[in-house]
Amino acid sequence: MFIEEKKIDELIKISHSAGKEILRIYNTKITKKIKKDRSPVTNADIAANKIICREIQKLYPEIPIISEESKKIDLRKRKTFWLIDPLDGTKEFLKRNGEFTVNIALISNKKPVFGIIYMPINSIIYFTKNKKSYSGKLKSNGILSKIKLIKTKKRKRNVMVVSRSHNLKKSEIKKKKVAFLNKFNSNKLIQSGSSIKFCLIASGVANIYPRYGTTMEWDTAAGDAILRNAGGRVVNLDRRTIKYGKKDFKNKSFIAKG
Numbered sequence: 001m002f003i004e005e006k007k008i009d010e011l012i013k014i015s016h017s018a019g020k021e022i023l024r025i026y027n028t029k030i031t032k033k034i035k036k037d038r039s040p041v042t043n044a045d046i047a048a049n050k051i052i053c054r055e056i057q058k059l060y061p062e063i064p065i066i067s068e069e070s071k072k073i074d075l076r077k078r079k080t081f082w083l084i085d086p087l088d089g090t091k092e093f094l095k096r097n098g099e100f101t102v103n104i105a106l107i108s109n110k111k112p113v114f115g116i117i118y119m120p121i122n123s124i125i126y127f128t129k130n131k132k133s134y135s136g137k138l139k140s141n142g143i144l145s146k147i148k149l150i151k152t153k154k155r156k157r158n159v160m161v162v163s164r165s166h167n168l169k170k171s172e173i174k175k176k177k178v179a180f181l182n183k184f185n186s187n188k189l190i191q192s193g194s195s196i197k198f199c200l201i202a203s204g205v206a207n208i209y210p211r212y213g214t215t216m217e218w219d220t221a222a223g224d225a226i227l228r229n230a231g232g233r234v235v236n237l238d239r240r241t242i243k244y245g246k247k248d249f250k251n252k253s254f255i256a257k258g
């Protein structure tokens with residue numbers, strides 16, 4: 001599945017519109033509910049979802065959309081679909097630490113073939129194009145500037161990135177930090193929220209991101225696309241590359257690496 005350059009620009013503009021609405025709510029009034037899976041959802045998640053689904057449907061009426069915040073459709077026999085997390089890092093959003101993203105991915109034959117990750121707080125965007133990954137900055141009208149090709153970077157000792165809200169608690173990090181770092185041949189640890197972790201590896205700032213437990217496919221698809229096209233991989237603990245369009249959209253533990 002190939003996406004023309006003109007449509008990539010449109011998709012970038014869609015992520016910008018969603019980000020703008022997220023920021024508007026971030027700076028005014030956030031309302032929160034708890035979902036069945038006990039994770040929080042806010043008015044910003046819902047508003048961003050509406051914009052993204054509506055606009056992508058206009059661009060690609062024939063391709064179904066799976067989103068964290070929309071009804072899940074039956075994907076059997078569907079080879080190609082959009083996989084959206086309109087607001088990734090809702091917990092960070094609620095903590096108001098800025099570490100949340102808009103994630104848009106296209107899945108084809110179980111692989112993430114296109115991805116956008118947009119950070120509304122600093123207008124930085126990561127995206128794929130012609131099997132390469134780029135970073136850039138969006139102007140206030142949604143136009144892309146400062147475009148830079150990004151690539152993973154090999155190091156003798158890994159720089160590790162882990163979640164801010166999952167994996168390890170602060171006290172645990174202190175206690176287990178050395179053992180955990182050694183396990184992954186690492187001597188430096190960075191903590192970050194949302195899909196920014198994938199972007200840090202894709203751009204060579206970090207090398208490894210271990211994530212234990214269940215994640216949802218919309219949490220990883222866009223980051224996976226960007227990382228793959230920058231030279232990295234996301235593998236399960238059995239070292240197999242993770243696939244998309246699984247039953248319940250659940251990922252097992254994985255390691256993302258540059």
Ligand SMILES: [Mg+2]
Nearest residue numbers: 068085087088
């Ligand atoms: Mg979300």
